[in-house]
Amino acid sequence: MLAQQETFQFTDYSGLYDKVVPKKHLLRQINDLVDFSFVYKELVSKYCKDNGRKAESPIRLFKYLFLKVIYDSSDVDVVERSMYDMSFKYFLGMSPEEGVINPSTLTKFRKLRLKDIDLLDMLISKTVSIAIEKGIIKSNTIIVDATHSGSRSNPYTPIQILKLRSKQLRKSLYENDESIKDILPAKNEDDSLEHELAYTKALVDKVSEDKLLVNIPMIQERLNMLMETLEDIQDRYTTSKDKDARIGHKSAENQFFGYKSHIAITPERLIVAATVTSGEKGDGKQLPDLIDKAKENGIEVDAVVGDAAYSGDSNLKKAKNEDIKIVARLSPCISQGFRSESDKWDYNKDAGMFVCPAGHMATRKAKQGKKNVQGNQVYTYYFDVEKCKACALREGCYKAGAKSKTYSVTIKTATQQAQLAFQQTEEFKKAYRERYKIEAKNAELKNVFGYDRAESYGIDAMRMQGAVTMFAANVKCIIKIMNGGK
Structure with missing residues (x-):
């Protein structure tokens, strides 16, 4: 059962926030910038209004997912941090003494409440409307490219992923105390999944026994990752069960297994449109969809900057019909x-x-x-x-x-000949120099927000991950620009 409207409890301790969460703190600035009530309005139909136990606030649960992306944490770790980090409690709308949710609640929220919602378009549209309202977006140009995310199951077999997570945990243990090697269970040296599972359970049990060790943040994070992987493999007995992921190519020799996110940004580095596909899909065919979504989000597109993948005949013809200039180097193979x-x-x-x-x-x-x-x-x-x-x-x-x-x-069709002539102009060359911004944005999504790898299985989960990730990236970008950054 969901309350008729969102209410927040204020206690005698609420005044602590003014002292321990500075006005310039990122989470305070985000709370001031974004009215998260839109989450409640979008999800209210997913709850029963008069039956069952009182549900957790959908706004608070969405904020938990937001914090996971901002701080690149697991469900367990983000909930754990919200127990003692006052900035987290403030952002989540909690009173200082309030208890936290069970981490499994986030899994249920993703599966039950966010299912069948076009979260990607909704969240991007929300941030673009904020940017337009603040006068941040001044250009009618969009810059397009695709970035890949490896499937959660790629490229490891169950044994490989267990060995990797165990190795990461051992490394954090050794960094804390080299002598701990003497008391850890002996590593499994063969390729038997059964033996590796037994070793992993023994390692988890041994480390969990030491309450001092598990309270060290780095060790705790690695232990949680290993435990999640162990549970996942025991449930599926495989880590390569991803029916939606496909093999894509970074080059003729270099390939990946996973998904592609096709993204359009403005020169201000705001993401204004995106679509997520399986890894084998070409970049060029996604351009019409990106242009249409950018327009729906309030961007008057008059130029598109991209690489050679976007200079196909169909894109050039669509652009001509809509009076849009395609700033992409012509490749005859794209025809x-x-x-x-x-x-x-x-x-x-x-x-x-x-x-x-x-x-x-x-x-x-x-x-x-x-x-x-x-x-x-x-x-x-x-x-x-x-x-x-x-x-x-x-x-x-x-x-x-x-x-x-x-x-x-x-x-070189007739349309391509015209594009080739445009390619020689100073207007083209000046606009094309902006293309590096999309590559920097893709690198940011991967390196800062952990978007290089899928967190779960299936394209719906990848789209959900992309939605929250791009929402977080846009919010941080807006705040940076408002604070005088570029």
């Missing part, structure tokens, strides 16, 4: 060509190869045709026919008995 199935084939700019509708990447390419003669030259991409023979989508794509499977695209 969608004139084949009827072209909308099903993705170009991977990092690998320089096309990916077929089944997700298989070409193995090589060759240029065909002669220059300065009737007809355009084409790039022909060759695929592994052994994969084609067993492919579920082979019907109508691969002819039985064929010794090769190719896909060809024309080079």
Whole structure:
């Protein structure tokens, strides 16, 4: 049962906050900037109003998730810190002496209350509206790119992930007291999952016995991570069960297993649109969606800055129809060509190869045709026919008995010729110099907010993680700009 409206209890101790949480403290500034009541309005329909026990405040639970991202912590650690950190209590709307929730409540909140909500678009829209209200966004240009997040299950087997987490815990123990090596259980040296599970349980039990050790923050964090991993593996008996994750390519030789977040920012470094896909999806095809979302969020887009992945014919034509300039270097390989199935084939700019509708990447390419003669030259991409023979989508794509499977695209269509001329102008060159900002933003999401790896399984969980992460990044960015930073 959810209360009819949010209420906050003030006690004789509430005045402590004015003394121990400075006005310039980040969490106080965030509380002053953002009216979190929008969370209550969005989630009120997910609760029963007159039956059951009184529910935890959805605003407070959302703030817990926000703190997890800001401080890159686990559920257990963020709840633990809210027991003694007065800035956390202030931000969460708690009285100084109030108790905390059970960490499992956050799991239930994610699964039961945030399910089926377009959290990503909602949270980005909220921060963009704040930025517009504060007069922070002054440009009509958006800068686009994609960043990848590894699946929670990649690249480790159950044994590998257990060994990694155990190693991290042992390292923190050794840094505190080298002599502890003598009392820890002997490491498992074989590749038996059963033996590794037994060793991990013994290690957890041994460390947990020492109350002094578990009160050391770094050791406690590593122990919690190991315990969560152990529980996860015991539940699934595998860490590679991620049905939505796919193999993507950073380059022709370097690949990853996970997801892609396609992001649009303004030159002020505010994220104004985003979409999350599986790892194999191409960047260029997400541009129309990013433009539309940015416009819905109040940005009058008149220019898009990006890399070569965004200079495909379909994007150039859409931009021309909407009077938008595409500031992206032309790659002849990006052309969608004139084949009827072209909308099903993705170009991977990092690998320089096309990916077929089944997700298989070409193995090589060759240029065909002669220059300065009737007809355009084409790039022909060759695929592994052994994969084609067993492919579920082979019907109508691969002819039985064929010794090769190719896909060809024309080079320099009329639309691309016009883009090539624009590429030589000073206007293009000046705007293109802003592209580094999106790369810096992607690095910030990964290095500061822990967005390099999925926290849970499935694309819905990845979208939820992306939503809270980008919301936190935008809020911090707005506060930084308001404080005179850039």
